[in-house]
Amino acid sequence: MAPAMPLLPQQPATVSVRLADAASTADVGRLVGGVASRVSKARRILFVTGAGISCNAGIPDFRSENGLYNLVKKEYPNAVVKGKDLFDSILFSDPVSTAVFCTFMVRLRSCILGARSTSVHKFIKLLHDKKKLLRCYTQNIDGLESREDLQIGVEGKQSTVVQLHGNIHRLKCTLCCGEFDWSEEDCDLLEDGYIPECQNCTEKAEERTSLGKRCPRVGLLRPNIVLYGEEHPDGENIGRCIDADMKSRPDLLIIAGTSLKVIGIKRLVRNAAKVVHERGGIVVYINRTLPAASSWKGLIDYHIDSDCDEWVEDLRRRQPGLFLKQTEIPITPSKTGKVIENLKGVKSKVEINSIALSGALDMCQVVAPSSAIECSSKLKRKYKADADPLHDITNMLEPSSMTTPEKKLKFKKAVKSVFGLPPKKANAKPKIATLEKLAILKDRAESADTSLLTISVYGR
Numbered sequence: 001m002a003p004a005m006p007l008l009p010q011q012p013a014t015v016s017v018r019l020a021d022a023a024s025t026a027d028v029g030r031l032v033g034g035v036a037s038r039v040s041k042a043r044r045i046l047f048v049t050g051a052g053i054s055c056n057a058g059i060p061d062f063r064s065e066n067g068l069y070n071l072v073k074k075e076y077p078n079a080v081v082k083g084k085d086l087f088d089s090i091l092f093s094d095p096v097s098t099a100v101f102c103t104f105m106v107r108l109r110s111c112i113l114g115a116r117s118t119s120v121h122k123f124i125k126l127l128h129d130k131k132k133l134l135r136c137y138t139q140n141i142d143g144l145e146s147r148e149d150l151q152i153g154v155e156g157k158q159s160t161v162v163q164l165h166g167n168i169h170r171l172k173c174t175l176c177c178g179e180f181d182w183s184e185e186d187c188d189l190l191e192d193g194y195i196p197e198c199q200n201c202t203e204k205a206e207e208r209t210s211l212g213k214r215c216p217r218v219g220l221l222r223p224n225i226v227l228y229g230e231e232h233p234d235g236e237n238i239g240r241c242i243d244a245d246m247k248s249r250p251d252l253l254i255i256a257g258t259s260l261k262v263i264g265i266k267r268l269v270r271n272a273a274k275v276v277h278e279r280g281g282i283v284v285y286i287n288r289t290l291p292a293a294s295s296w297k298g299l300i301d302y303h304i305d306s307d308c309d310e311w312v313e314d315l316r317r318r319q320p321g322l323f324l325k326q327t328e329i330p331i332t333p334s335k336t337g338k339v340i341e342n343l344k345g346v347k348s349k350v351e352i353n354s355i356a357l358s359g360a361l362d363m364c365q366v367v368a369p370s371s372a373i374e375c376s377s378k379l380k381r382k383y384k385a386d387a388d389p390l391h392d393i394t395n396m397l398e399p400s401s402m403t404t405p406e407k408k409l410k411f412k413k414a415v416k417s418v419f420g421l422p423p424k425k426a427n428a429k430p431k432i433a434t435l436e437k438l439a440i441l442k443d444r445a446e447s448a449d450t451s452l453l454t455i456s457v458y459g460r
């Protein structure tokens with residue numbers, strides 16, 4: 001069997017659309033829907049993230065006019081360090097700049113401690129749980145991924161999130177490279193603009209002095225973040241993670257909330273995009289602005305101009321099956337077979353795997369595990385013969401509209417009688433139903449002469 005044509009091919013030049021136009025412009029809506037479908041079907045996803053994914057977390061923009069940085073700078077009238085140099089190692093050449101940096105880091109960390117993870121962080125966790133995520137590489141130092149129990153690190157298979165610019169929640173000695181959590185004492189010193197001395201080094205020094213030996217140098221503790229102009233201390237391990245991911249044949253690269261200006265991230269995205277394209281996959285870029293067309297031509301296929309969280313929520317509406325967890329699957333193979341036979345009478349192309357009732361009411365979903373495909377040899381043959389397991393089929397049972405309030409009410413009653421709950425709003429958490437209930441609902445929906453019952457089938 002020839003592989004099915006992908007719904008959206010990779011592009012020679014980047015196609016850029018605004019998510020806000022998806023509802024009003026049919027072409028944009030189709031394109032965003034096509035990207036959503038590709039995201040849903042992908043099985044080995046690489047994620048690259050930047051500050052844009054943490055915007056909605058409650059961390060204030062720190063570089064703007066009234067941002068955190070300028071507030072801190074006011075406390076240091078003699079400081080010459082500019083906002084753009086805040087993450088540049090050049091600031092250590094001046095004691096006042098160093099003090100500004102220390103105070104700033106304490107304030108920034110305290111903002112981060114009060115922040116919450118966002119829809120994007122939750123989405124990354126979902127992909128990880130569904131075993132669809134190869135890894136997430138982030139430029140962020142906030143560590144918000146750990147709020148979703150994602151493993152941060154550089155230790156091969158165990159690490160899900162690689163922090164390319166370090167971690168603000170750890171302090172590192174400039175001499176012995178020992179790593180520590182922030183103590184209250186460290187916090188106070190740094191806030192006042194002083195760099196604390198390393199405990200490891202101090203203990204060693206005291207030991208030597210007590211033995212009458214020459215007192216060695218003592219290292220200083222600074223937040224374990226990588227500044228511009230510095231090498232990442234774990235560079236080799238990160239390189240190994242990247243190599244392993246490239247060999248794992250990623251079929252989708254999602255880049256979210258980064259302007260792609262830093263050299264390291266540019267290189268990573270370039271290499272990953274090439275590997276993804278070799279696999280016939282696509283590269284999707286979610287950001288408020290598009291980087292220069294010339295440098296990303298042939299590398300980024302689709303740019304969606306959107307807030308990162310808004311894009312995830314849009315994806316949830318378009319591909320509800322992707323957001324269902326495996327544990328929410330209460331179906332046995334025999335039931336699947338039965339209901340699919342029932343549904344066949346309604347529409348011939350309804351197949352297997354996951355069934356979502358949505359339409360305007362978007363109130364319940366059913367997902368069957370892939371083993372359910374095995375339920376009937378006849379179905380299995382049919383499935384292999386004319387359906388691409390990675391292909392979505394959305395069938396409107398009765399594609400006219402639910403025109404009258406009476407019809408709407410009838411349908412709502414039918415839903416309520418089957419599920420014991422009224423239909424929920426479009427973005428509400430889906431109610432999971434058994435396929436038996438689905439079959440009953442289908443009958444009642446038909447007898448209620450409803451028209452907004454949609455059955456979507458998702459492959460896994």
Ligand SMILES: [Zn+2]
Nearest residue numbers: 173176198219
């Ligand atoms: Zn030390």
